[in-house]
Amino acid sequence: xxxxxxxxxxxxxxxxxxxxxxxxxxxxxxxxxxxxxxxxxxxxxxxxxxxxxxxxxxxxxxxxxxxxxxxxxxxxxxxxxxxxxxxxxxxxxxxxxxxxxxxxxxxxxxxxxxx
Amino acid sequence: xxxxxxxxxxxxxxxxxxxxxxxxxxxxxxxxxxxxxxxxxxxxxxxxxxxxxxxxxxxxxxxxxxxxxxxxxxxxxxxxxxxxxxxxxxxxxxxxxxxxxxxxxxxxxxxx
Numbered sequence: 001x002x003x004x005x006x007x008x009x010x011x012x013x014x015x016x017x018x019x020x021x022x023x024x025x026x027x028x029x030x031x032x033x034x035x036x037x038x039x040x041x042x043x044x045x046x047x048x049x050x051x052x053x054x055x056x057x058x059x060x061x062x063x064x065x066x067x068x069x070x071x072x073x074x075x076x077x078x079x080x081x082x083x084x085x086x087x088x089x090x091x092x093x094x095x096x097x098x099x100x101x102x103x104x105x106x107x108x109x110x111x112x113x114x115x
Numbered sequence: 116x117x118x119x120x121x122x123x124x125x126x127x128x129x130x131x132x133x134x135x136x137x138x139x140x141x142x143x144x145x146x147x148x149x150x151x152x153x154x155x156x157x158x159x160x161x162x163x164x165x166x167x168x169x170x171x172x173x174x175x176x177x178x179x180x181x182x183x184x185x186x187x188x189x190x191x192x193x194x195x196x197x198x199x200x201x202x203x204x205x206x207x208x209x210x211x212x213x214x215x216x217x218x219x220x221x222x223x224x225x226x227x
Contacts (some may be wrong), residue, residue, distance in 0.1 A: 004158070033215075042216075042219065043215070092159075104161070105148065105163040106159045109158050111156075
């Protein structure tokens with residue numbers, strides 16, 4: 001089974017802090033994604049990566065950056081956390097190999113609260 | 116633009132089949148129908164997908180109408196653990212990583 005793990009289930013940070021959210025997948029997937037989920041707004045894509053050191057902006061990249069130094073690991077960075085970044089953050093991975101179903105496998109989520 | 120329309124909520128009795136509809140009247144010929152679900156406080160989970168033929172796996176069946184403008188996800192014997200929000204998504208396979216649009220979905224409540 002595909003496993004996507006996220007470093008924390010719950011996180012509380014203060015405004016202005018630098019925040020790192022880590023995601024690791026064990027299926028050698030090429031693609032990795034970061035979403036945030038807010039009530040009434042559904043899932044919104046922040047950034048994705050289709051290869052090591054590659055990144056693409058999603059719908060709401062402002063205030064975030066990402067890092068993909070290794071294939072299995074994709075980090076989301078909040079350079080200076082703000083209260084409007086309080087949300088559930090979800091990481092996902094998928095493969096673009098021909099035999100793949102092109103489905104995304106999600107981690108359990110990190111609920112971040114910024115005070 | 117919303118590509119899919121789903122009822123906001125449904126109830127189902129435990130042990131009965133749950134039939135979740137999805138309308139996708141503007142679906143293109145190369146777009147697949149994917150279903151995911153999200154159990155409270157967890158990440159979304161892939162269930163099944165299809166192009167035009169009916170599909171079945173260990174979790175569910177997917178019935179797509181001949182004109183492909185709608186589909187139904189069937190959970191044959193719903194259990195309490197199937198209580199979740201179910202999302203229907205249409206997208207072109209392998210085309211665009213920025214196209215997973217989770218709408219509001221259908222909140223399915225399985226009752227004892």
